[in-house]
Structures are given as C-alpha cells and as structure tokens.
Amino acid sequence: MPTACTSCPLRKMDAFQPFSDDELDFMLRFKVGELVVDPGTPILMEGSNAPQLYTVLEGLGLRYKLLPSGERQVLNLIFPGAFLGLQAGVMQQMGHSVEATTKMKLCVFDRKTLWTLFKNHPERAFDLTWLAAMQEHFLGESLLxxxxxxxxxxxxxxxxxxxxxxxxxxxxxxxxxxxxxxxxxxxxxxxxxxxxxxxxxxxxxxxxxxxxxxxxxxxxxxxxxxxxxxxxxxxxxxxxxx
Amino acid sequence: MPTACTSCPLRKMDAFQPFSDDELDFMLRFKVGELVVDPGTPILMEGSNAPQLYTVLEGLGLRYKLLPSGERQVLNLIFPGAFLGLQAGVMQQMGHSVEATTKMKLCVFDRKTLWTLFKNHPERAFDLTWLAAMQEHFLGESLLxxxxxxxxxxxxxxxxxxxxxxxxxxxxxxxxxxxxxxxxxxxxxxxxxxxxxxxxxxxxxxxxxxxxxxxxxxxxxxxxxxxxxxxxxxxxxxxxxx
DNA sequence: CGAGGGTTTGATGATAGTCAAAGTGAGTGG
DNA sequence: CCACTCACTTTGACTATCATCAAACCCTCG
The missing domain is CATH 1.10.10.10 (Winged helix-like DNA-binding domain superfamily/Winged helix DNA-binding domain)
Structure with a gap:
C-alpha cells in the first residue's frame, strides 16, 4: 500500500522545510503512484525524455554520465528526498542517467502536471527552482x-x-x-x-x-x-x- | 542611454527562443536599469546575498569558486545572454563568484520582483527553471x-x-x-x-x-x-x- | 566447489605539478 | 624617447601524483 503524503516519513526530517496543509493537498493530487526498484536498476537515462518525475522516499542511488569511450563520471550520490527528472521536465532531455544502488522506493509524478504546478502553485514552482539551484550549487562544489x-x-x-x-x-x-x-x-x-x-x-x-x-x-x-x-x-x- | 528591451540585440540571435509581445511587456517592467563594468570588476561574491539579478547584454566574464587555501576553480565562461544571481535569488546565498573579464554591459533586475514573476508570469518562471536546469547540465559536462x-x-x-x-x-x-x-x-x-x-x-x-x-x-x-x-x-x- | 564481484597490494610508467628563468608587450613615469 | 614595471606566456629540468597492469584475496551465491 502506497505511502500517503500526509504520513510521508520525509516530512518529519529536519532536512526539509515544513509543509502547509495547502501544500500537502496539492502534493496528494500531484502524486500518481509509487515505484519500488531493485539494486542496480536504471531509473532515468541520459538523453531520454522521461515522462515521469520522482522523489526518493527510501534507498540510495547515483547520478552519472558516460563518455562514448566508456569512462563514467558520477555526478552525485542520491539520498532520500532527492527530486529526479527535472531536467527532462523542463528541457525535454536528461543530461545524466540515474540508477539505484540499493533497493529504492520512489514517489512518482506525471510530467504533464508540471505545467499546472507552475500555473497554479507558484510557491511549489519556486521550490522547484530552488532545488535546481541547489543541485547547481552542489555540482559546483564537486567541480571544485x-x-x-x-x-x-x-x-x-x-x-x-x-x-x-x-x-x-x-x-x-x-x-x-x-x-x-x-x-x-x-x-x-x-x-x-x-x-x-x-x-x-x-x-x-x-x-x-x-x-x-x-x-x-x-x-x-x-x-x-x-x-x-x-x-x-x-x-x-x-x-x-x- | 539604456537599451530598450524592444530593441535588445540579444533577441535577434538564434541562440534564443522568440519573445511574445506579452513577454516583452513584462520584461520592460522587470528591468530596473543597466550596469556597465570594467574588466576585472567583481559582480557577485560567493556567500553574499545579492539584491540584484542580471542578464549579460555584452562582454565576457567568468564564474568561479575559491578554496580557503587559495586555489580557484572556474565553473564556466560567461557569454552574452547569461542570467546571473539566480542562486541568491532563490537560496539567499551565492554558491560562486562572478567577475567581468572584458568590459560588460548588464541588464539589471530587482530581486524582490522575482516573486511576482512566479506569481503572475508562470511562463517566465518556467523559463527561469529551465535556465537553472541548463546550468546544471553544463556543470555536469564540465565535471565529466x-x-x-x-x-x-x-x-x-x-x-x-x-x-x-x-x-x-x-x-x-x-x-x-x-x-x-x-x-x-x-x-x-x-x-x-x-x-x-x-x-x-x-x-x-x-x-x-x-x-x-x-x-x-x-x-x-x-x-x-x-x-x-x-x-x-x-x-x-x-x-x-x- | 567453482564463478564472479568487489577489495587489496606490489611494481612500473605516464601524466601532470613545481620551480626557475627568460621572453613578450602594454603601460608608466622620468 | 627610453628605462622600468607588471602581467602574461613560454620553455627547461626535476619531482610527485596518479594510472595501469597484474595477481591474490576476500566474499557470497549457485
């Protein structure tokens, strides 16, 4: 049985900003399902145009890119709370691949509703941009x-x-x-x-x-x-x- | 005399998506002024909470981070059309510094109006997120x-x-x-x-x-x-x- | 018991860093 | 007009960090 957003274990963590009831209400409608994957499963592929977005509920994974010649660069480690697929969501194309390292449980969203999020929930849209900026920040640290x-x-x-x-x-x-x-x-x-x-x-x-x-x-x-x-x-x- | 958005030279470039009249109208009100800086001028500082956002109209610069011990990592080269300050705009803190390499001309926006952008212009908010995702994409390429x-x-x-x-x-x-x-x-x-x-x-x-x-x-x-x-x-x- | 993924170690060589010095050209002041 | 400085580039000589190759040693799993 899927986790209800109302009792999402992530919300309790001090890693995250608190949720208002209104926000919770939207998340419930944004969410379309849950996905559980085994270790080693590819979740998103570089170059693909994924129809779905995910939030990691449990488990660990990693983002990486491959050179045609085969070398792999791991961009970062994926921990619970990570939001996956935003690049495909806005740019129609993933710039990296994502795969599960352990068994993972993912919250699934439909990419088509992303636009209604921007249209009707500016606070959430702002948060999305925040997440993108934060991802940029971490990549900068890695590059350093x-x-x-x-x-x-x-x-x-x-x-x-x-x-x-x-x-x-x-x-x-x-x-x-x-x-x-x-x-x-x-x-x-x-x-x-x-x-x-x-x-x-x-x-x-x-x-x-x-x-x-x-x-x-x-x-x-x-x-x-x-x-x-x-x-x-x-x-x-x-x-x-x- | 400042460049009017209506005749902004960047809009002609095939690097950019076309502007609707409505979008143009908003940009005119979003823009608060123009800034011209000499070579070597610092524009944004890592860790600072910049009150202004910029779009590069002319000139070249670079984004970089410093290690306390002094080593510098250049994150990327800044070309015309770049949008600067988004990190401070959403996260209250820049993750890197920006400085001018040549003389630069910058279009200046007030950070406070960023929120009204999310509230009233979801298409523009979407574009902002696009830019953040694109920046993330390029950093991934650099890391690779x-x-x-x-x-x-x-x-x-x-x-x-x-x-x-x-x-x-x-x-x-x-x-x-x-x-x-x-x-x-x-x-x-x-x-x-x-x-x-x-x-x-x-x-x-x-x-x-x-x-x-x-x-x-x-x-x-x-x-x-x-x-x-x-x-x-x-x-x-x-x-x-x- | 053998296969296979992951870890550990040694030996050797290539890639890249450091130190030092000299060359260039623009800009400055005598 | 001619030193002079200063920032940037170029080269040589030497050293250190890191990659590669190879082999052994775990494991767990079928």
Missing part, C-alpha cells in the same frame, strides 16, 4: 573538489558531505552510518582510479579519520576530516521537499 | 571533463564548446573569434596548472587544430577537435532569454 583538491582532500571532502547529509536525514547514529556504495562509485565521483581511491582510503584509515568497510562508514574525527578537506563543518540548511 | 578526460581532450572539449557558443551568438566568423581570457582562466576551469595548460595548447597548435594567441582563437579543424574531445559536433539548442 575534482579540479583543485588532491586525492586525500577529495575523499575527506566526500565523507564530510556524506556525514552532513546523513546527519540531516537521521541516517547517522553513533558516529557511523550505512554506506552501501562500491569503491568504484567513489572513484568515479572523484575522478580517480579504483586503485588510487583504495590507497587513499587506507591512508584515511591509518590517520584514524574514517573507516569504511562492509557497507558501513565510521567517522572517527570529523573536525580533522573537515580540516583536511578545507571546508567549514556546519549542518545543512533545510531545503524544500517536493 | 575535469574528472575523466586527459589534458588534450579537456582543452579540445573546451574549444568545441566555445566554438558552439560563439556560433550561436554570432561571435564566430570565418573560423575565428575573439577570446580574451588568460591561460590561467582555462587552466583553472579544467583543473590543470598553468604550465601544463600552456604545453597542451602547444600540442593542439602543432596538431593544426586550434591556435589561440593575442585574444583570438582560430579553429582549424572542428571535426578532428570534436573527435579528440569525444563529443558530437552539433549546434546548440535555442534557450530562453530572461
């Missing part, structure tokens, strides 16, 4: 990392981000959280080879900063991790949920 | 380049993009166009050192693909350049102008 930080700082930066996002979603408990990605995923996100990423993880482990094994990360020293990554250590600002 | 392409392919990719953008704006003529950036700017955009970028430019010159000197690029072989960069060579799709 991939372009300017060395391997140790890059991996440290990634873990700081993961800890912050995990914290805001209640996934982090007792300094550790589930993190069921493959090393190849992080390597592709940061622009390093698998081997080099693996060696960098070992260095971070030897420095007693983070340990990542068997799908679980342990954060041993966030302050030092943030110092290494050269980022301020602050909680994430609440964002709109759609 | 910086993360996965080697120096030769990266620089080739950059020049292909510059040629495409220049073409759509009518800046490209006879296989050449003005390109008044410094080598350091491209190095910071692609994540390479100045020295390495310089050597890569020499290789491209020796391969008879592009020559860039004295602020002018000559494209000698676009097809081969695109092949090196591993990208399809196609004209840019028209986008909304705000």
């Amino acid at each position: 990392t991939v372009g300017q930080r060395d391997a140790l700082a890059s991996v440290a930066w990634m873990f700081v981000l993961v800890a912050q996002r995990g914290e805001s979603l209640g996934l982090l408990a007792g300094g550790k959280m589930d993190f069921p990605y493959a090393q190849q995923d992080l390597a592709d996100a940061l622009g390093y080879s698998l081997v080099h990423l693996n060696r960098t993880l070992r260095r971070l482990r030897e420095l007693q900063l983070v340990t990542w094994a068997d799908g679980v990360v342990h954060f041993h020293d966030m302050a030092e991790l943030a110092r290494l990554a050269d980022v301020p250590l602050e909680p994430m600002a609440p964002r709109p949920l759609i | 380049t910086v993360g996965q392409r080697d120096a030769l392919a990266s620089v080739a990719w950059m020049f292909v993009l510059v040629a495409q953008r220049g073409e759509s704006l009518g800046l490209l003529a006879g296989g050449k166009m003005d390109f008044p950036y410094a080598q350091q700017d491209l190095a910071d955009a692609l994540g390479y050192s100045l020295v390495h970028l310089n050597r890569t430019l020499r290789r491209l010159r020796e391969l008879q693909l592009v020559t860039w000197a004295d602020g002018v690029v000559h494209f000698h072989d676009m097809a081969e350049l695109a092949r090196l960069a591993d990208v399809p060579l196609e004209p840019m799709a028209p986008r909304p102008l705000i």
Whole structure:
C-alpha cells in the first residue's frame, strides 16, 4: 500500500522545510503512484525524455554520465528526498542517467502536471527552482573538489558531505552510518582510479579519520576530516521537499 | 542611454527562443536599469546575498569558486545572454563568484520582483527553471571533463564548446573569434596548472587544430577537435532569454 | 566447489605539478 | 624617447601524483 503524503516519513526530517496543509493537498493530487526498484536498476537515462518525475522516499542511488569511450563520471550520490527528472521536465532531455544502488522506493509524478504546478502553485514552482539551484550549487562544489583538491582532500571532502547529509536525514547514529556504495562509485565521483581511491582510503584509515568497510562508514574525527578537506563543518540548511 | 528591451540585440540571435509581445511587456517592467563594468570588476561574491539579478547584454566574464587555501576553480565562461544571481535569488546565498573579464554591459533586475514573476508570469518562471536546469547540465559536462578526460581532450572539449557558443551568438566568423581570457582562466576551469595548460595548447597548435594567441582563437579543424574531445559536433539548442 | 564481484597490494610508467628563468608587450613615469 | 614595471606566456629540468597492469584475496551465491 502506497505511502500517503500526509504520513510521508520525509516530512518529519529536519532536512526539509515544513509543509502547509495547502501544500500537502496539492502534493496528494500531484502524486500518481509509487515505484519500488531493485539494486542496480536504471531509473532515468541520459538523453531520454522521461515522462515521469520522482522523489526518493527510501534507498540510495547515483547520478552519472558516460563518455562514448566508456569512462563514467558520477555526478552525485542520491539520498532520500532527492527530486529526479527535472531536467527532462523542463528541457525535454536528461543530461545524466540515474540508477539505484540499493533497493529504492520512489514517489512518482506525471510530467504533464508540471505545467499546472507552475500555473497554479507558484510557491511549489519556486521550490522547484530552488532545488535546481541547489543541485547547481552542489555540482559546483564537486567541480571544485575534482579540479583543485588532491586525492586525500577529495575523499575527506566526500565523507564530510556524506556525514552532513546523513546527519540531516537521521541516517547517522553513533558516529557511523550505512554506506552501501562500491569503491568504484567513489572513484568515479572523484575522478580517480579504483586503485588510487583504495590507497587513499587506507591512508584515511591509518590517520584514524574514517573507516569504511562492509557497507558501513565510521567517522572517527570529523573536525580533522573537515580540516583536511578545507571546508567549514556546519549542518545543512533545510531545503524544500517536493 | 539604456537599451530598450524592444530593441535588445540579444533577441535577434538564434541562440534564443522568440519573445511574445506579452513577454516583452513584462520584461520592460522587470528591468530596473543597466550596469556597465570594467574588466576585472567583481559582480557577485560567493556567500553574499545579492539584491540584484542580471542578464549579460555584452562582454565576457567568468564564474568561479575559491578554496580557503587559495586555489580557484572556474565553473564556466560567461557569454552574452547569461542570467546571473539566480542562486541568491532563490537560496539567499551565492554558491560562486562572478567577475567581468572584458568590459560588460548588464541588464539589471530587482530581486524582490522575482516573486511576482512566479506569481503572475508562470511562463517566465518556467523559463527561469529551465535556465537553472541548463546550468546544471553544463556543470555536469564540465565535471565529466575535469574528472575523466586527459589534458588534450579537456582543452579540445573546451574549444568545441566555445566554438558552439560563439556560433550561436554570432561571435564566430570565418573560423575565428575573439577570446580574451588568460591561460590561467582555462587552466583553472579544467583543473590543470598553468604550465601544463600552456604545453597542451602547444600540442593542439602543432596538431593544426586550434591556435589561440593575442585574444583570438582560430579553429582549424572542428571535426578532428570534436573527435579528440569525444563529443558530437552539433549546434546548440535555442534557450530562453530572461 | 567453482564463478564472479568487489577489495587489496606490489611494481612500473605516464601524466601532470613545481620551480626557475627568460621572453613578450602594454603601460608608466622620468 | 627610453628605462622600468607588471602581467602574461613560454620553455627547461626535476619531482610527485596518479594510472595501469597484474595477481591474490576476500566474499557470497549457485
């Protein structure tokens, strides 16, 4: 049985801005169903014109792009609350692919209703733009990392981000959280080879900063991790949920 | 004397979607003035909450982020038609800085009217979201380049993009166009050192693909350049102008 | 028990960074 | 008109980071 928006578990998280009754009412009509996918399932394809939009309710995934020659760049990790398909929604074409890493549960919206959202619910339209701007912001941070930080700082930066996002979603408990990605995923996100990423993880482990094994990360020293990554250590600002 | 929107030179470019009379009417009221800045002038600062939004009418600039330790990542090159300040407009905070490379002429909008745009002009709000999604798309392409392409392919990719953008704006003529950036700017955009970028430019010159000197690029072989960069060579799709 | 995905390690080589110095040209002031 | 500075480009020599190749070692799963 599908989750009713009224009892959507995401709304409780402090990662998201509160919902008014009116907004809730609209979401109920915007939503057309729910989708559950297995690990490894492709959800959206680069270049395609997807007829549906999704909000992630549960599970983890990733956005990526492929070079014709086969190299993969992971754009970012997808956590609950992410909104998928906006690019196809406005530009008729996805600029990247999305796939599930774990089993995922997705809230499904019909793309055709996107226009009525702009027409009749300017607050929600504003939130959509907010989400797009936020996505742009994160990609900028990634670009900064991939372009300017060395391997140790890059991996440290990634873990700081993961800890912050995990914290805001209640996934982090007792300094550790589930993190069921493959090393190849992080390597592709940061622009390093698998081997080099693996060696960098070992260095971070030897420095007693983070340990990542068997799908679980342990954060041993966030302050030092943030110092290494050269980022301020602050909680994430609440964002709109759609 | 300020440019009237009705005779805005950008509207003629095939880079942009056509304007209806109604849209034009709104733009006239949205616009509050014009700004002309000298080369090197900072226009928006990372972390600031800018009260104004801009559309670039003339001139070139760049978006960039700085690491506390001083490294600079150039996010992209700013060409005429770019819309600046949207992040501060919706998120109350810029995620990057913007500065002028050449003398620039900017169309100025008041951020406070952004909300009335969402409220009363859903088509324009939709266009804004389009622009944000497009910006996200380009950042994804950059990330792919910086993360996965080697120096030769990266620089080739950059020049292909510059040629495409220049073409759509009518800046490209006879296989050449003005390109008044410094080598350091491209190095910071692609994540390479100045020295390495310089050597890569020499290789491209020796391969008879592009020559860039004295602020002018000559494209000698676009097809081969695109092949090196591993990208399809196609004209840019028209986008909304705000 | 064998196959296959993911991780770990070593050895070697290529790509890119750093340091240093010299060349160019525009702009400035004596 | 001629130093002089300053920003930008170019090149050489040396070093470090990172990629590649290869092999072994987990696992889990059929």
